[in-house]
Amino acid sequence: MFSYTKVLSLLALIPSILAVDHAVQVGAGNALAFSPTTIVAAVGDTVTFTVVSRNHSITTTNFSGAVCPPPVGGVGPNGFDSGFLSDLDGSLPSFTYTVVDTAPHFGACMQAAGAHCRAGMTFAINPTATQTYAQFLLNARAS
Ligand SMILES: *[C@@H]1O[C@H](CO)[C@@H](O)[C@H](O)[C@H]1NC(C)=O
Ligand SMILES: *[C@@H]1O[C@H](CO)[C@@H](O)[C@H](O)[C@H]1NC(C)=O
Ligand SMILES: [Cu+2]
Numbered sequence: 639m640f641s642y643t644k645v646l647s648l649l650a651l652i653p654s655i656l657a658v659d660h661a662v663q664v665g666a667g668n669a670l671a672f673s674p675t676t677i678v679a680a681v682g683d684t685v686t687f688t689v690v691s692r693n694h695s696i697t698t699t700n701f702s703g704a705v706c707p708p709p710v711g712g713v714g715p716n717g718f719d720s721g722f723l724s725d726l727d728g729s730l731p732s733f734t735y736t737v738v739d740t741a742p743h744f745g746a747c748m749q750a751a752g753a754h755c756r757a758g759m760t761f762a763i764n765p766t767a768t769q770t771y772a773q774f775l776l777n778a779r780a781s
């Protein structure tokens with residue numbers, strides 16, 4: 639029996655079925671690094687950052703110029719900031735960002751007054767041909 643309500647409820651499920659979660663490890667191998675460093679994600683996808691060592695933040699910042707440290711609250715529009723998340727107690731804290739636009743977002747760790755960021759603890763969500771992750775990393779190291 640055709641059920642209009644059932645079709646509608648099935649259609650409503652489609653975005654959640656197609657949305658992807660991108661897992662990013664923060665501090666794997668005790669390194670000052672995000673892995674992977676580049677995430678290509680669609681609107682509606684989530685990015686789950688899990689801190690697996692030390693005490694770090696996941697915070698958006700400028701592509702160039704004043705990159706490190708990223709500011710509290712992150713650089714927007716649609717920026718984000720996890721605040722400090724410590725795995726010093728082995729709790730593997732995580733932070734999930736839901737992608738709300740197709741713009742590039744560049745991020746870093748704000749720990750140690752920007753020292754982690756300048757050491758290369760950086761990542762990019764949807765970098766572009768003109769704003770590449772490689773250039774952002776150079777900008778961070780020089781900032
Ligand atoms: C994490 O780092 C921040 C900033 O340095 C600090 O304020 C906080 O106390 C640290 N957390 C732990 C559990 O060490
Ligand atoms: C990011 O860059 C803008 C434009 O150059 C600047 O006004 C702003 O202060 C920078 N943000 C931070 C947190 O440094
Ligand atoms: Cu860090």
